[in-house]
Amino acid sequence: MSLFNIFNVSGSAMSAQSQRLNTVASNLANAESVTSSNGQPYRAKQVVFSAVPLAGNEAASGVKVQQVVEDSSPPRKVYDPKNPAADEKGYVSMPNVNVVEEMVNMISASRSYQNNVETMNTAKSMLVKTLTIGQ
Amino acid sequence: MIGKLDDTLAFHEAALNLRAQRQQVLASNIANADTPNYKARDFDFTKALQNALASNSTEPLQMTRTSPDHLPGNEKTTIAGVPLLYRTVQQGSVDNNTVDMDAERNQFADNALRYEASITMISAQIKNLLAAVQG
Numbered sequence: 244m245s246l247f248n249i250f251n252v253s254g255s256a257m258s259a260q261s262q263r264l265n266t267v268a269s270n271l272a273n274a275e276s277v278t279s280s281n282g283q284p285y286r287a288k289q290v291v292f293s294a295v296p297l298a299g300n301e302a303a304s305g306v307k308v309q310q311v312v313e314d315s316s317p318p319r320k321v322y323d324p325k326n327p328a329a330d331e332k333g334y335v336s337m338p339n340v341n342v343v344e345e346m347v348n349m350i351s352a353s354r355s356y357q358n359n360v361e362t363m364n365t366a367k368s369m370l371v372k373t374l375t376i377g378q
Numbered sequence: 379m380i381g382k383l384d385d386t387l388a389f390h391e392a393a394l395n396l397r398a399q400r401q402q403v404l405a406s407n408i409a410n411a412d413t414p415n416y417k418a419r420d421f422d423f424t425k426a427l428q429n430a431l432a433s434n435s436t437e438p439l440q441m442t443r444t445s446p447d448h449l450p451g452n453e454k455t456t457i458a459g460v461p462l463l464y465r466t467v468q469q470g471s472v473d474n475n476t477v478d479m480d481a482e483r484n485q486f487a488d489n490a491l492r493y494e495a496s497i498t499m500i501s502a503q504i505k506n507l508l509a510a511v512q513g
Contacts, residue, residue: 245398249405256409263412292413294406301455302399302462303406306413355412358479362405365490369401372497373394377504 246373248303249366253359255295255305260356262308263290267349274340277328285338287314287345314339386507390500392430396423397493399457404486407477414473418465418482426458 266288276285293309316339324333403419410416441448455462467476 245395245402248402252402252405252409260412292410294410294413294416300402302419302457303402304410304416305406306409351412358408358411358483362408362486365486366401366405369398369490369493372494376497376501378501 245303246366246370248297248300250363251297252303252305253363253366255307256359257356257363259290259292259306259308260352260359263292263352264349264356266290266311267345267352270340270345271342271349273338274342274345276338277326277335284318284336285340286318287316287338287340288312289314383507386503387500389431390496390503393427393496394493394500396426396430396458397489397496401486401489401493403457403462404482404489407482408479408486411475411477411479411482414475416475416477418477419462420465420485421457421460421462426460429459 270287273279273285279285288311290311291309292306294304295307296304318336318339320334321337322333323329323335326335329335400421400423403421407418407420465476465478465481468478468481470476
């Protein structure tokens with residue numbers, strides 16, 4: 244039944260978008276983390292989406308997070324000689340998180356999530372309407 | 379008489395089936411709005427319905443493959459014998475995604491409404507039949 248597949252499709256998109264929102268939250272929270280578990284400054288993370296066709300159904304494809312990549316751009320250098328993490332020239336390597344980019348990413352993720360919720364609601368109302376046939 | 383009963387409902391049954399499948403394709407488009415390199419898809423509803431009503435909705439003929447190395451003659455995804463095509467691009471995007479959210483939402487709402495219209499029609503037909511049976 245095609246309409247039930249919409250729940251799978253939209254559901255996969257919603258979990259993918261919420262994972263994207265999760266990385267945005269992680270990036271924003273760690274925008275000032277000078278060190279991380281590996282001793283290096285925190286690096287911004289981005290999710291990579293890919294379309295996966297549903298099993299036995301070529302017409303519909305859901306979304307999955309293929310991988311989480313780390314932003315390879317160089318860390319931001321801040322002059323702060325008093326900081327214990329400063330190098331010999333007095334510069335501290337700060338995370339390469341771009342707060343503006345992250346905010347844009349956040350808005351985009353939340354809008355896409357809302358779109359999928361709307362899709363699911365429409366599918367649900369169509370199914371409910373289908374159940375009224377013959378009544 | 380049973381055959382006639384079946385014929386009465388056949389049109390809207392075929393229409394509902396195809397509407398549900400199209401809804402699923404459109405839901406995939408909306409779900410993959412942020413997936414890089416995803417191409418929005420849709421099919422010719424008029425042709426699909428004509429095919430379904432003419433009951434020649436068989437899949438296109440496949441070539442016999444006696445070795446796995448042989449190329450498949452025609453392995454395009456079809457719905458009621460109509461190929462699932464790709465949308466033409468209105469505005470290109472940097473990640474090669476061709477989903478135009480305005481167009482998709484428009485088609486999605488339109489398709490849902492037409493689905494519900496078909497359900498209303500089929501319910502009315504059932505009421506008609508019941509009135510004829512019960513007098």
